Amino acid sequence: xxxxxxxxVDDSIIDRKLIEALLKTSSYQVTMVDSGSKxxxxxxxxxxxxxxxxxxxxxxxxxxxxxxxxxxxLRKIKNSKNLKDVPxxxxxxxxVADRCLEEGAEEFFMKPVQLSDxxxxxxxMLKGRAKGVEPxxxxxxxxxxxxxxxxxxxxxxxxxxxxxxx
Numbered sequence: 001x002x003x004x005x006x007x008x009v010d011d012s013i014i015d016r017k018l019i020e021a022l023l024k025t026s027s028y029q030v031t032m033v034d035s036g037s038k039x040x041x042x043x044x045x046x047x048x049x050x051x052x053x054x055x056x057x058x059x060x061x062x063x064x065x066x067x068x069x070x071x072x073x074l075r076k077i078k079n080s081k082n083l084k085d086v087p088x089x090x091x092x093x094x095x096v097a098d099r100c101l102e103e104g105a106e107e108f109f110m111k112p113v114q115l116s117d118x119x120x121x122x123x124x125m126l127k128g129r130a131k132g133v134e135p136x137x138x139x140x141x142x143x144x145x146x147x148x149x150x151x152x153x154x155x156x157x158x159x160x161x162x163x164x165x166x
Contacts, residue, residue, distance in 0.1 A: 004125045005029040009039045009061035009073065010091075015111065019060065019091075022118045028057075036061070036068030036076075045080060056086055057125040062111075063092035063100065071100060078104040087124040091117075 006028045010016045016032050023030045033039050039061065059077065061070035070090050077083045089107040090100040097108035106124045109117045 003027065003029050004057040004122070005031070005055055006121070007031050007033070007039060007042060007056055007059045009033050009036060009059065009065075009070065011035060011062060011065040015062065015091075015113075019113055022113060022115055023060075025115065026118050026121075028121075036065060036070065036073040039073055040068075040076065043077075043083060045076065045083070056083075058087045058089065058121060060089040060091060060109075060121070063090050063096055064094065071096075071103065074100065074103055074105055087121075087127070089121065089124070 006023050008016065008019050008023065008030055010019060010032075011034050013034075016034065020030050020032050031042065033042055039059070043056065043059075059073075061073050063070040070092070074088050074090060077086060077088055087106040088104065089109065090096075090105045091109040091111055091113050093111040095110065100108050107117075107120060
């Protein structure tokens with residue numbers, strides 16, 4: 001069975017480190033970004049011309065972030081033709097669960113996220129895979145991608161650039 005790939009979005013470095021550790025404990029491949037706009041860029045919603053592609057199993061995002069909120073990100077994903085079936089989980093210290101679930105979030109977690117919360121993610125990813133989400137390939141814009149460069153090498157470069165931003 002292919003490994004699940006989770007895109008995690010949070011503007012707080014402490015919360016990013018926590019969620020990354022929890023997701024990796026569950027053996028998920030994790031890509032971390034610090035804003036909704038970087039998540040959209042990673043998902044390829046800023047530019048449809050890129051040839052670099054990769055599968056995403058689930059997106060987990062903070063609700064309250066400067067600029068684009070997690071709620072705004074959720075709405076953009078659910079309104080996207082290519083990404084609408086990707087499961088999205090919202091996390092927040094505010095209880096805004098009803099609003100997020102009504103807009104299409106699969107789960108809502110109160111912060112701080114705990115390992116028991118992360119264990120609830122797998123059924124959503126399996127359901128997404130059953131809907132055909134996993135086999136779909138989503139585009140990602142990577143400024144450091146060279147024409148003959150492998151996607152894995154480009155992904156590593158992208159991940160390193162994201163880590164430098166943190």
